[in-house]
Structures are given as structure tokens and as C-alpha cells.
Amino acid sequence: MIGTKGKTRIPVISIVGSGSNSGKTTLLEKIIREAKQRGWRVGTLKHDVHGFDLDQPGKDSWRHAQAGADVVAISSPQKIAVMENVTEDQPLDEVIARIQGVDVIFTEGYKSGNKPKIEVFRSGVHQKLFCRPEELIAIVSDLNFDLGIPTFGLDDASGICDLIESLFGIRAREKSSDGEG
Incomplete structure (x- = not known):
């Protein structure tokens, strides 16, 4: 993605869900591990x-x-x-601007932010989706949704990262000799 003044803008994706114990952190851990296996440099931002x-x-x-x-x-x-x-509380974009040197930034806890969202929905915890379908790039759930939005299982970090690659053009970095990307 290209931002202003020719600078490359880092994609920001918010992992959201309704309330605590929704599975956001567990999912984000899985996505981070998969992204790191692909050689991505990952930034995270937790809103508390x-x-x-x-x-x-x-x-x-x-x-x-x-x-x-x-x-x-x-x-x-x-x-x-x-x-x-x-x-x-600082605006999301101001906090994100401080994160550099990564391929993607995942946020957790910015439900009302203006970034593309992946919503975690577990049938045992939730009654309905928190976000409007047009806010979502994906749903991660133990149920199937027929909303025209990609839906992934709760453990499908690989499929989620495939989607992120296709939407945002993220590619694996060459591994350096010290094991860092």
C-alpha cells in the first residue's frame, strides 16, 4: 500500500470480538506464529x-x-x-505511526477503529456479530456464515495469512544469517 509522499504504508488489521474471553488473543497468537513462519516482520498494538x-x-x-x-x-x-x-487516549493512527520496520501491524481491542477487521465469533460466547459485514475482511468462527465474507475456522491461521497476503501483498522476507527477517 502506498501512502502519502511515496512512503509505503504498513497494513493494519484489527482482530476484534465482543468482550473478553472471545478468543482474540488466542487467535492473534496463532496468526503471529504463522506470519513469522512466513518470514513476516510483525507489529502488534493492544488497546487497554x-x-x-x-x-x-x-x-x-x-x-x-x-x-x-x-x-x-x-x-x-x-x-x-x-x-x-x-x-x-491517543488516536489509533497516531500510535500506529510510531511502529516502523514491520510488514504488518495487528491491533487487538480497537473495535470501533477504522481499520480492516477480522472478527472472532465463538458460538458458546457470542449471540451475534459485533461488526457490520462491510467492516470485516474475514470472520473466524466455529460456525459458518453466509455473508459473502471469507470465514475461517478458529485454528486456520494459515488460511487467514493467505487472505492477508492476497489482500495486502505481503510477501516473505529473505532470512538473514542470524535468523531474523
Whole structure:
């Protein structure tokens, strides 16, 4: 996908479902594993309306934040984490703009966002689809739906990734000698 100024835009796909225990995280884990087997670099973004804290009390970065730092970054040879204080929930597109160097971004918890969605529907948990059919690129369920939308079984990560490849043109990267794509 091409965005403004000739930059390639990273495809963003939201994994949605009605309520907790709907199977979103379990499905997303399966999709990530399949995508990684295909050589994709994957970014994820989880929306948590209740707030969260990555830092451990007493650690240096926690102490920096407690002292009043607005942005705290932690860097090691294996990872980088940046924690930023905000005054309100940030728009999805602003958070996504901070993720670089990946082939696809999957979100979880942005049910009302404007990104293409894959809805998880389990008959034992749900009564009806949460999204309107025109918002969906696929349904993942233990039931069949006849809505003109591809429907996959709860364990069909391969089929889901095939669909994503066909819709967004994602292709496997060459593996480097260190095993990273």
C-alpha cells in the first residue's frame, strides 16, 4: 500500500470480538506464529482502556518516571521500550505511526477503529456479530456464515495469512544469517 509522499504504508488489521474471553488473543497468537513462519516482520498494538504499567517499582526506569520524566526509554542489545505519559487516549493512527520496520501491524481491542477487521465469533460466547459485514475482511468462527465474507475456522491461521497476503501483498522476507527477517 502506498501512502502519502511515496512512503509505503504498513497494513493494519484489527482482530476484534465482543468482550473478553472471545478468543482474540488466542487467535492473534496463532496468526503471529504463522506470519513469522512466513518470514513476516510483525507489529502488534493492544488497546487497554484500563491502563497498564510496564515498569517495575524500584527499577531505574520506574524511578525516572516517578521523578517526573514525561518519556522514559530503555535500551538493551535485544530490546528498546519507550514509555510516554499522555493526557488522553491517543488516536489509533497516531500510535500506529510510531511502529516502523514491520510488514504488518495487528491491533487487538480497537473495535470501533477504522481499520480492516477480522472478527472472532465463538458460538458458546457470542449471540451475534459485533461488526457490520462491510467492516470485516474475514470472520473466524466455529460456525459458518453466509455473508459473502471469507470465514475461517478458529485454528486456520494459515488460511487467514493467505487472505492477508492476497489482500495486502505481503510477501516473505529473505532470512538473514542470524535468523531474523
